[in-house]
Amino acid sequence: MISQFFVLSQRGDNIVFRDYRGEVPKGSAEIFFRKVKFWKEDGEGDAPPVFNVDGVNYFHVKVAGLLFVATTRVNVSPSLVLELLQRIARVIKDYLGILNEDSLRKNFVLVYELLDEVIDFGYVKTTSTEVLKSYIFNEPIVVDAARLPSLGAAGLFMQGSKRRMPGTAVTKSVVANEPGGRKREEIFVDIIEKISVTFSSSGYILTSEIDGTIQMKSYLSGNPEIRLALNDDLSIGRGGSSIYDYGNSSGSGSVILDDCNFHESVHLDNFDIDRTLALVPPDGEFPVMNYRMTQEFRTPFRINALIEEAGPLKAEVILKVRAEFASSITANTILVQMPLPTYTTRVTFELEPGAVGNTTDFKEANKRLEWGLKKFVGGSEHTLRAKLTFSQESHGNIVKESGPISMTFTIPMYNCSRLQVKYLQIAKKSKTDNPYRWVRYVTQANSYVARL
Amino acid sequence: MSGHDSKYFSTTKKGEIPELKEELNSQYKDKRKDAVKKVIAAMTVGKDVSSLFTDVVNCMQTENLELKKLVYLYLINYAKSQPDLAILAVNTFVKDSQDPNPLIRALAVRTMGCIRVDKITEYLCDPLQRCLKDDDPYVRKTAAICVAKLYDINAELVEDRGFLESLKDLISDNNPMVVANAVAALAEIQDNSNSPIFEITSHTLSKLLTALNECTEWGQVFILDALSRYKAADAREAENIVERVTPRLQHANCAVVLSAVKMILQQMELITSTDVVRNLCKKMAPPLVTLLSAEPEIQYVALRNINLIVQRRPTILAHEIKVFFCKYNDPIYVKMEKLEIMIKLASDRNIDQVLLEFKEYATEVDVDFVRKAVRAIGRCAIKLERAAERCISVLLELIKIKVNYVVQEAIIVIKDIFRRYPNTYESIIATLCESLDTLDEPEAKASMIWIIGEYAERIDNADELLESFLESFPEEPAQVQLQLLTATVKLFLKKPTEGPQQMIQVVLNNATVETDNPDLRDRAYIYWRLLSTDPEAAKDVVLAEKPVITDDSNQLDPSLLDELLANIATLSSVYHKPPEAFVTRVKTTAQKTEDDDYPEGGSETGYSESSAHAADGGVSPTSSSNVPYSAARQPAPAPPSPAAPVPDLLGDLIGLDNNAIVPVDQPATPSGPPLPVVLPASTGQGLQISAQLTQQDGQIYYSLSFENNSQIPLDGFMIQFNKNTFGLAAAGPLQVPQVQPGTSARTLLPMVMFQNLSQGPPSSLLQVAVKNSQQPVWYFNDKASLHVFFTEDGKMERGNFLETWRSLPDSNEVSKDFPDIVVKAEATLDRLPASKMFFIAKRKHANQDVFYFSAKLPRGIPFLIELTTVIGTLGVKCAIKTPSPELAPLFFESLETLLKV
Incomplete structure (x- = not known):
């Protein structure tokens, strides 16, 4: 069980503080913040999420730039506490619509009420927004989301796809009523895939992995049952074959997951027969299913780098990136980064003629080249040339002292695993109004790296 | 509701408190509610609004749940500082605990348990009794946790009123969440109790396994953790348990998965069928790997646990090494842990891939990570003989990049590789020597x-x-x-x-x-x-x-590993330390500890007790424990000649016949506990003096021991004391016979006080000079602890104590905190009277224990002592009142040595 819970801002201000057991001395928030801030003398490097100072154990997670912290004196389950901290953040977000310092401060009475219902004497009671609804009496004061930078999955969809998506939908509170007192009947099902790929220097794929989530957020009234149908040919488990000999299944079209798990509300009665998930979605945002896949997949981008020495104190880097997905799809917010040798002093860039929405930068402090692209249309290719100047001779080590090249991007309406929601059925004896159903796909880079 | 809550934070020009008071007593409900919100806002930012206690409590009697909750929140915060006023709320609590609305019943019993005021606790029992048997499961599960709260405040009350039995009954409740909470409460109570309270039988086991399938994710963790203490009777039962638990591995909540893994690992120890074990290992691998797709914080916990698991069962993840490859954007704490596991899983089959990774990591930016990667290559070389050559060539490649810290780290590991494979890779020495001048x-x-x-x-x-x-x-x-x-x-x-x-x-x-x-x-x-x-x-x-070294790969000691594996999914498994190494929560029912041992002062002289020589009395031969070899030898069977010369190894380096080094072991026979050394033999040309002030039957003695490690007999001892705070001086001449080489003599020198008084601030310093006929005068410093002087008649009657306390002005009170001293009630009570600090009374004040003692110095100077400890925390606060407050620092010094044992 935990002793205290608190939320600190990035500057270390106490936004929320609740002591459940009175066994940890008062100054714990300051002790914690100092420890985290100066974990290494230089202020760099993250503190581990669990540590002990003077007999007090501190747990923390970072959510939306805020530090969610719990303390305890006893030998608790650390995964329980860390998971709990994540869930508290999610519940608060469900209630407030948007989670940030401002919304927390504006709703502190509600937040304290929530905390008292979520935790009693340090024990978790419930973190289900649905269950909490019957015990919570305060109403949220919704912060205007439009002016705020968007966060998390919601943010992903708002970029670049404004026409199709009602941007505010996912930042609205689960409990608050819309102006006019009526809630819009809608449900969001998001298939979010984070992909990690490592290319060897010769362009060969060393590792590739997809971490996927089917996330749901329901604003339906009357708690109807939902049925989600996935690919018929979906199979789970690599059947004892090792990770080293995957590849034989690629091209056959079937989707093979290494492992998956489900939210507790999901009934799997028909899953083995027709790959459908049945559930009565509780209020609030929650993952219906998490899955993991190492089956070979088509990587969305290919990265090519060429480094040429041009005299003892000069070199040229040529970066080529090709989008390997269909031209109907456009990736956005692409950033390519490449560490350069420490003795690099100056970099000049040369973009393709007619390039738009490109940014280039040389980060002097950590000697990093950064190339940003607003949009990247499927099937296209972009090139960047960079001329480097060195302060000392490189002794032929440029390649060893540069890279690897890493890339971040977001590709809406695209998923690498080919896992699909074939249909989304709402069992509702509805009269006239048909609820809005949003099934959205997005692929994001987790660790997308090309070695030199 | 109107506007934003943040408006409650704004202050007004008028006095804030009177304005709030007015609003709290408003006739309008909404205004009162707003006022309470403002009060809570002030409370959360740390303002003192305790003066509004009565006004806030007056708002408690309301049907409005929102307002009621706010008032309760306030009560929990301030009841401790206003215990007399808090009693006003009791009636409402008791009434609420019988309200038709289950939410109000639960709220009342939940809040009452959070108010740690003795008077309220008494009133809590009846409502709690009722709520434990309530019709509504929400009330019952709240009441279950409340029993744990009450146990924390007053354990005896819980036992006396039969709450433990009611709690155990709840294990059979038809609502799984009630079961889960009862289990959580019982587990906590068991942790804080020495008697068996919560024992899982095969009957409870089956009930809990049933509840496991139905309750919420958090309840599943409570139940799994409690069940992990259950020892199955045989392999069949273990298999049955595992079968029931395995579906939990599919849960989206990482805590459930990890607790299930713990449970399965534990039962696996009992399972004999290799097929079943192999099958279980196969089932556990994917969920363990999936934990690494969670947030980095959870990944870290999972990795620390996996580190332990692969040490015991390397096969589980033998084929999954790729998932431990570091991602570019992993936080450094995740990368470090992955590296550790990669070394553990490295094998002849995957070493090429692993080396490729390590080599890549060794050129990254983070210096600590790079160093660890280089070291990892070396460790693989030591672990895998067939891969050693490949590892070395990677290290040489890295050295050639000439990054300073990479080179240095590489040289450190290469040294170990040389030790592991002697006469194999020396050809690379030339390359290493090139970097010689860059090493710093x-x-x-x-x-x-x-x-x-x-x-x-x-x-x-x-x-x-x-x-x-x-x-x-x-x-x-x-x-x-x-x-x-x-x-x-x-x-x-x-x-x-x-x-x-x-x-x-x-x-x-x-x-x-x-x-x-x-x-x-x-x-x-x-x-x-x-x-x-x-x-x-x-x-x-x-x-x-040299003996060939083996790869340690940071392997844990097998017994520690056993203990840590039993603690999978707890903090213990993250720190890789047994729970008692970091759990400092002081148990409310502390066991009496053996504290009669003497302080370990002067133990470096290494006495060994020997009853055969005990009769020798005061002066007895002791072994010269400075002879280096003697420690390893057995006592010599024959009584050695007392004049045996003690060879000084360092004295004559050259030309000494090795045969002359004859150990002169003699059984040591000290008459009494070892004394602290005040003059070591190295300073005293072979003479070692140990000494300590003591009091026996009201008389103060200087207990001295002379140990002659020199080569000549010593005699004609004399002693003198410098002026000191207590005016200590020798009451007679020092009587020590001739001390032969290799022997020692012990004496008790009677002392007088107030003879030799020094001016200036009080100090415990005692400067002593000792001479003998053979050596120069030796000076040394000793400490005169205040408690040595306390007199037999220091015990006061309670009344007298109170009167004296009151009669002394406050300026005579001095206090000090001792943050790292643990006070166990009984131990403290026992130890202090032995030093003539007499116990007067003990008082319990909220979560504090306060002890009172008295003591007296010669010439009738009393010391009134108050020790305060906060239950559940370290440290003790000491306040004393005495007519001679200038002696306070000496007193605290003395107290610290008494308590710090």
Whole structure:
């Protein structure tokens, strides 16, 4: 069980503080913040999420730039506490619509009420927004989301796809009523895939992995049952074959997951027969299913780098990136980064003629080249040339002292695993109004790296 | 509701408190609610709004749940500081606990449990009794947790009122969440109790396994953690349990998965069928790997646990090494843990892939990570013989990039590789020597020097290389000095030419005369002695074949690993420390500890008890424990001659016949506990004096022991004391007989007080001079602890104590915190009276225990002592009142030594 819970801002201000057991001395928030801030003398490097100072154990997670912290004196389950901290953040977000310092401060009475219902004497009671609804009496004061930078999955969809998506939908509170007192009947099902790929220097794929989530957020009234149908040919488990000999299944079209798990509300009665998930979605945002896949997949981008020495104190880097997905799809917010040798002093860039929405930068402090692209249309290719100047001779080590090249991007309406929601059925004896159903796909880079 | 809550934070020009008071007493409900919100807002930012207690409590009687909750929140916060007013709320609580609305019933019993005021606790029992049997499961599950709260406040009350039985009944409740909470409460109570309260039988087991399938994710964790303490009767039962638990591995909540893994691992120990075990390992792998897709914080916890699991069952993840490859954007704490697991899973089959990864990591930006990656390559080389050569070639590639810290780290691991595979890879020494002048870290330097010394015969210019280090010998850190010393000796033994001979003289001189480091000096003297007596023997010793090292891969000790595996999915498994190493929560029912042992002062003299000689009385021969070899020898069977000479190893280095070193072990027979050494033999030319002030039957003595480690008999002892705070002086002459070499004498010198008073601030310092007829005068410092002087008649009657306390002005009160002292009630009570601090009374005040003691100094100076401890935390606060407050620092000094045992 935990002793205290608190939320600190990035500057270390106490936004929320609740002591459940009175066994940890008062100054714990300051002790914690100092420890985290100066974990290494230089202020760099993250503190581990669990540590002990003077007999007090501190747990923390970072959510939306805020530090969610719990303390305890006893030998608790650390995964329980860390998971709990994540869930508290999610519940608060469900209630407030948007989670940030401002919304927390504006709703502190509600937040304290929530905390008292979520935790009693340090024990978790419930973190289900649905269950909490019957015990919570305060109403949220919704912060205007439009002016705020968007966060998390919601943010992903708002970029670049404004026409199709009602941007505010996912930042609205689960409990608050819309102006006019009526809630819009809608449900969001998001298939979010984070992909990690490592290319060897010769362009060969060393590792590739997809971490996927089917996330749901329901604003339906009357708690109807939902049925989600996935690919018929979906199979789970690599059947004892090792990770080293995957590849034989690629091209056959079937989707093979290494492992998956489900939210507790999901009934799997028909899953083995027709790959459908049945559930009565509780209020609030929650993952219906998490899955993991190492089956070979088509990587969305290919990265090519060429480094040429041009005299003892000069070199040229040529970066080529090709989008390997269909031209109907456009990736956005692409950033390519490449560490350069420490003795690099100056970099000049040369973009393709007619390039738009490109940014280039040389980060002097950590000697990093950064190339940003607003949009990247499927099937296209972009090139960047960079001329480097060195302060000392490189002794032929440029390649060893540069890279690897890493890339971040977001590709809406695209998923690498080919896992699909074939249909989304709402069992509702509805009269006239048909609820809005949003099934959205997005692929994001987790660790997308090309070695030199 | 109107506007934003943040408006409650804004202050008004008028006095805030009176304005709030007015609003709290408003006739309008909404205004009152807003006012309470403002009060709570002020409370959360740390303002003191306790003066509004009555006004807020008046708002408690309301049907409005929102308002009620706010008032309760306020109550929990301030009840402790206003215990008398808090009692006003009791009636409402009791009434609410019978409200038709289950939410109000639960709220009342939940809040009452959070108010840690004794008077309220009494009223809590009846409502709690009722709520434990409530019709509504929400009320029952809240009441279950409340029992744990009550146990924390008053354990006896819980036992007396039969709450434990009610709680156990709830294990059979038809609502799984009630079961889960009852389990959580019982587990906590068991943790804080020494008697068996919560024991899982096969009957409860089946109930809990049923509830497991139905309750919420958090309840599942409570139940799994409680069940992990259950020891299955046989393999069949273990298999049954595992079968019921395995579906939990599919849960989206990482805590559930990890607790299920713990449970399965534990039952697996009992399962004999290899097929079943293999199958279970296969089932556990994917969920464990999936934990690594969670947030980095959870990944870290999972990795620390996996580290333990693969040490016991390496097969589970043997084929999954790829998932532990570091991602570019992993936080550093995740990367470090992944690296550790990669080393553990590295095998001949995957080493090429692994090396490719390590090599890549070794060129990253984070210095700590790079170092660890380089070290990882070395560890793989040591672990996998067939891959050693590949590992070395990767290390050489890295050295060629000439990044300073990479080179240094590589040299450190290469030294270990040489130890692991002697006479195999020495061809690379030349490459290593190229980097010699860039080394600036002690460990790297020491490693390089070791390599040069070890392979001196193969390095043509070994003498030149070593010589380059010698100039800076005095400035080098000890680690490097030691290696330089050994390497030079090796060089000399291998190449006994003129150059090395000169070097060895410089080194030995530096390492004996010019150094303060005893380790270095000892080693140098041993080499010196060896070289001067028998160079061939020196070769046998110094150039002996070294045992081949093995890969440790940070393996844990098997018994510790067992304990940690039993603690999978707890903090213990993250810190890799047993729970008692970091859990400092002081148990409310502390066991009585054996505290009659004497303080360990002066234990370095190494006495051994021997009843056969106990009758010898006051003066008895003791072994000269300064003779280095004696510790390892058995006591000599025959009584040795008391005049046996004690050879001084360091006295005469050259030309001493080795046969002359005859151990003179004699069973030691101290008459009483060892005394602290005040004058070590090294200072006293072989005379060691141990001494301590003591009090016996009201008389103060200076207890002294003289131990003669010199070669001559000593006699004619005299003693004198410098002026001191207590005016201590010898009451008679020091009576010590002649002390033969190798023996010791003990005496009790009666002392008087107030003879020899010093001026100035009080101090415990006691300066003593001792002389004898053979040696110069020895001066030493001792400490006069205040408690030695406390008199027998220091006990006060309670009434007298109170009166004296009141009669002394507040300026005579001094207090001090001792943050790291743990006070166990009984132990403290027992220990202090032995030092004539007498127990007066104990008081419980909220979560504090307060103890009162009295003591008296000669001439009737009383000390009134108050010790305060907060239950569940470390540290003690001491306040004293005395007519002589200037003695307070001495008192605290004394108290600290008494309590810190």
